[in-house]
Amino acid sequence: MNLVQKLEQFPRVQMLWGKTPIVRAENISSETGIELYIKRDDLTGLALGGNKTRKLEFLMGEALACHYDTVITAGAVHSNHALQTAAAAKKLGLDVILVxxxxxxxxxxxxxxxLLHADVRVYDVKTGRELNNIMQDIASDLKSNGRKPFIIPIGGSNPTGVLGYIKAAAEIVEQEQEMKLDFDYVISPTSSGGTQTGLLxxxxxxxxxxxxxxxxVGDPREELLEDVLNLINKTSEAIGIKADINxxxxxxxxxxxxxxxxxxxxVKEVIDVIxxxxxxxxxxxxxVYSGKAFYGMLDLVNKRIIPQGSKVLFIHTGGLGGIFQYEEIIKDML
Ligand SMILES: Cc1ncc(COP(=O)(O)O)c(C=O)c1O
Structure with a gap:
C-alpha cells in the first residue's frame, strides 16, 4: 500500500476547495536570486483560510466517525486554528467551545x-498548557450532562491532524509533476508542530x-523539538511508515x-516584510507566523545558507486575521 492509499484508510471530511495553487513569486525571485514559489494554503476556503483546514479534514472525519456532538479546542485569542475549527464544526452541525x-x-x-456563533470563553492565563486543564474540566461537565465532547489539542497537532500535512506533501509532489517543477527546499513556519511533522x-x-x-516563530525551542519528535513517532506508528528522524x-x-x-x-521587521x-x-x-517565517527565509537567502538559484517553495499557512487582531500595534509601525 502506498502513502496515499494509507491516508485513505482514515476518515476524512472534505473541507478544502481542492488543491491550493502554487504560484511563482516573479518579482521577489528576481530580487533575491532564488526561484521562489508560494503554496497558497492561505486560500483553503474555510473561514479566512490557512493550514488548519488540512488538519481539520481528518480531525472532523474522526469527530463524525465517533459521533461526537461538541468540539472543544484552545489557543490564543488571535488563534487561526480556533477560528477554523469553529467554522468546520458549525458547518457540520456540531457545537463548538473555544477556550x-x-x-x-x-x-x-x-x-x-x-460572528459564527461559537461559544467563546476567554481566560487570563499565561500559557497554552493551562488551557488544557480548562478544556478537560469543560469536557467532564459536558459528559456528566450526557454530551459527547471531542477535545482537539492546541493547533490541531495530534497524529490525526498531522495526516492533513502528510496529504499536503503528496499534493505538492503531484503538483511538481504536473507543473514540471522540482523544489530543492520546502519552507514553512512551525509552532505547535503539526504542519512540520506532516511535511517531514x-x-x-x-x-x-x-x-x-x-x-x-518564537515558541520555546526545546518544547517544540520535544513535541515534534513525539508527534513524528506517534504519527508514523499510526500510519505505518518508518520515520528514521532523530x-x-x-x-x-x-x-x-x-x-x-x-x-x-x-515587530516592525516582520511588518516591513509583510x-x-x-x-x-x-x-x-x-x-505571528508566516511573516516571521518569510523574514527567516529571506535572511537565509541573504546569508547564502539557501544558495542562489535554489528552487524554493514557501508554504503560506494563512493567518490573515492576525493583521486585524493587532491593527492598533501595526498602524504605529507604518
Ligand atoms: C497561520 C499559521 N501559520 C502557521 C502555524 C503553525 O502551524 P503548526 O501549529 O502546525 O506548527 C499556525 C498555527 O497556529 C498558523 O495559524
Whole structure:
C-alpha cells in the first residue's frame, strides 16, 4: 500500500476547495536570486483560510466517525486554528467551545469567532498548557450532562491532524509533476508542530531529496523539538511508515532565531516584510507566523545558507486575521 492509499484508510471530511495553487513569486525571485514559489494554503476556503483546514479534514472525519456532538479546542485569542475549527464544526452541525487565552477584545479572529456563533470563553492565563486543564474540566461537565465532547489539542497537532500535512506533501509532489517543477527546499513556519511533522514525514517517504526547513516563530525551542519528535513517532506508528528522524536530524531542520522575542510578539521587521511581499506580489503574510517565517527565509537567502538559484517553495499557512487582531500595534509601525 502506498502513502496515499494509507491516508485513505482514515476518515476524512472534505473541507478544502481542492488543491491550493502554487504560484511563482516573479518579482521577489528576481530580487533575491532564488526561484521562489508560494503554496497558497492561505486560500483553503474555510473561514479566512490557512493550514488548519488540512488538519481539520481528518480531525472532523474522526469527530463524525465517533459521533461526537461538541468540539472543544484552545489557543490564543488571535488563534487561526480556533477560528477554523469553529467554522468546520458549525458547518457540520456540531457545537463548538473555544477556550482562549488573552484579552477579550472584539476584533480580528475573535470577532470572526463570535460572528459564527461559537461559544467563546476567554481566560487570563499565561500559557497554552493551562488551557488544557480548562478544556478537560469543560469536557467532564459536558459528559456528566450526557454530551459527547471531542477535545482537539492546541493547533490541531495530534497524529490525526498531522495526516492533513502528510496529504499536503503528496499534493505538492503531484503538483511538481504536473507543473514540471522540482523544489530543492520546502519552507514553512512551525509552532505547535503539526504542519512540520506532516511535511517531514510526507517528503521522507515521497521525495527525500527535498530539504524541508521549518522556521520557529518564537515558541520555546526545546518544547517544540520535544513535541515534534513525539508527534513524528506517534504519527508514523499510526500510519505505518518508518520515520528514521532523530532529535539531531530534527534540530538541524528546525530553524531558530526568527522568533523576535517570543511567540506572538509583533515587530516592525516582520511588518516591513509583510509590506514587502504585499507590494511585490499582492499577497498578505501574517504578523505571528508566516511573516516571521518569510523574514527567516529571506535572511537565509541573504546569508547564502539557501544558495542562489535554489528552487524554493514557501508554504503560506494563512493567518490573515492576525493583521486585524493587532491593527492598533501595526498602524504605529507604518
Ligand atoms: C497561520 C499559521 N501559520 C502557521 C502555524 C503553525 O502551524 P503548526 O501549529 O502546525 O506548527 C499556525 C498555527 O497556529 C498558523 O495559524
Amino acid at each position: 482562549l487565552r488573552g484579552k477579550e477584545e472584539n476584533r480580528g479572529n475573535l470577532l470572526m469567532d463570535k 514525514l510526507g517528503f521522507k517517504v515521497l521525495k527525500p531529496v527535498t530539504k524541508i526547513l521549518n522556521i520557529g 532529535y539531531e536530524n530534527l534540530k538541524a531542520v528546525t530553524v531558530d532565531g526568527y522568533g523576535f522575542g517570543g511567540y506572538g510578539t509583533i 509590506r514587502y511581499a504585499a507590494s511585490k506580489e499582492g499577497f498578505y503574510l501574517d504578523p
